[in-house]
Amino acid sequence: MAPPSSFGDKVFKWLTLAMALAVVALVFLVGWQLARGSSLAIRRFGFHFLATSTWDPVAEQFGALPFIYGTAVSSLIALIIAVPLSIATAVYLTELAPPWIRQPIISLIEMLAAIPSVILGLWGIFVMIPWLRDHPFPFLKKIFGWTPFFREPIYGVSMLAGGIIIAVMILPIITSVSREILRSVPNLQREAAYALGATRWEVTRIAVLSYAKKGLFGAVILGLGRALGETMAVTMVIGNTPQIRASLFAPGYTLASVIANEFTEATTDLYLQALFEIGLVLFGITILANLLAQLLLKTLGSTIKSGAVQ
Template sequence: MQSPLGDRLYRAVTTVCAAAIPVVLVLLTAVVVRAAWPTLAAHAGELAFGTTWDVPRKQFGALPAIAGTLISSLIAVVIATPLALGVAIFTVDIGPRRLREPVSFLVNLLAAIPSVVYGLWGVFVLVPLLRGTIMPALLPLGAVVPLFRGPAYGPSLIAASLVLAIMILPFIASVSREVLRAVPQTQREAALALGATRWEVVRDAVLPSARSGLIGGVILGLGRALGETLAVAMVIGNRHAMPDSLFAPAYTMASLLANEFAEASSDVHLSALMAVAALLLLITLLVNVLARWLVQHVAIGMPGGRSS
């Protein structure tokens, strides 16, 4: 048996390690808010609802960047969720056992690819494909659907959304897979005993029980998409204006910070950028907290699930 001194030392070390993460988060938030406070105190309304970003005139309206962040992330989630859910169902319930692990490995491998590689792929493969083939084919629909109006620039809101969809797919698939595995096997066996097919088992017995956790995985992917910087900045066009179609260049909060932070030469400009960073941090934290709560809600609510 360990000595009482060893127990106390072990408890102290683990306590310090556990407390380090929230302490770092609090310090990070404090530094960002302190640097952003001059702008938040004097121009919070203009920052959140203004559309003009003019550094020489000290006008810092971040609404186009906020809108670009939310729209591109939501479109990415809409594209990635069906694919990720299909992968999760295949690797847990539907696919042959010999293929489940290889498919899971390949999907998880997408998360290990650096974002700059996704950005380069977007610049040299996706953007030319959109500009030369997909956008010209969809432009005639612009007379009916305003989302497809405008010239086919290539770098655009839809290009950023597609890159983001590929980047967040492994995160949503991984969480969804673990949530589906948390559904008791007895529910599947009971449905099979009643004569249900494998798809009916998934549709009627598995998915309803895992609904909250799956939603949590989707929101977690949304949080990942909100903060992506380099790959988005390379393909979105970086135009500070409200996007009026999916083909229009746009801006995001993260790409705004990446493009202008190194060139911020005045305290006012730097404070405005830090205010944008504080807003992005707040949105990301709220999204991730909500996602974690939903994922844990599944495990707690399941029969035999953990209550802590």
């Protein structure tokens, strides 16, 4: 006789399988819809869409390169700023901070994550940009003005401002994921280092960070995913000019921003289709970044793991 639970087990198994498949199906569905919505533009421009820089809706010329560039560069700036800050914060919170200071900081970081991005954008326009324009930007120009990255006139709204606002937005997620990862490092690892006469910094380096590096990498990738798709706040401070300029003081434009800005103005079919294709590109880049990260994680992992799991 079959045990009474076998029917329930079957239902459970198929139900969870269906749920899991639904998630996969959803991803494909989104991709397919985007591709379908942009089929006209894809046929019309082909590969040129990705490789040209003219974005002229009146002349019906659409090239996405400035947006791809803008998304890539602003996300990179965001990571360069946010990763060291977030990981250092996470290390401080898990390894060094006394309990009375730990909880307030954690709450504040969580609050930062809860700020609507349009509010952050407003703050960016009225507080951050004037300040950047008056103090850090001229300073950067003075020191690094000889490089092409800090050469051009300072307007305030710029690629750099966009990157900074994205950094603020991805800081909480990278910090809290990193904190969880560091917390999951077994105490036994720390004790091993302490017992060898390691100082706190040495313990953090040899026992904590090296143990957690894979997980921290994952946290960074999660942040990158957010950065690539970040829309509202960036749109408000990046300047929205489709151009490719080496100078980080020059205004830029991102894939997400152009969709948000121009969707309502897309009066012709081709214009709308071009915006759909922008969406498809963004979708593709996000998925590609994640796949690449997983690949990297695997090769990184295999050097550590080769027989690690008992």
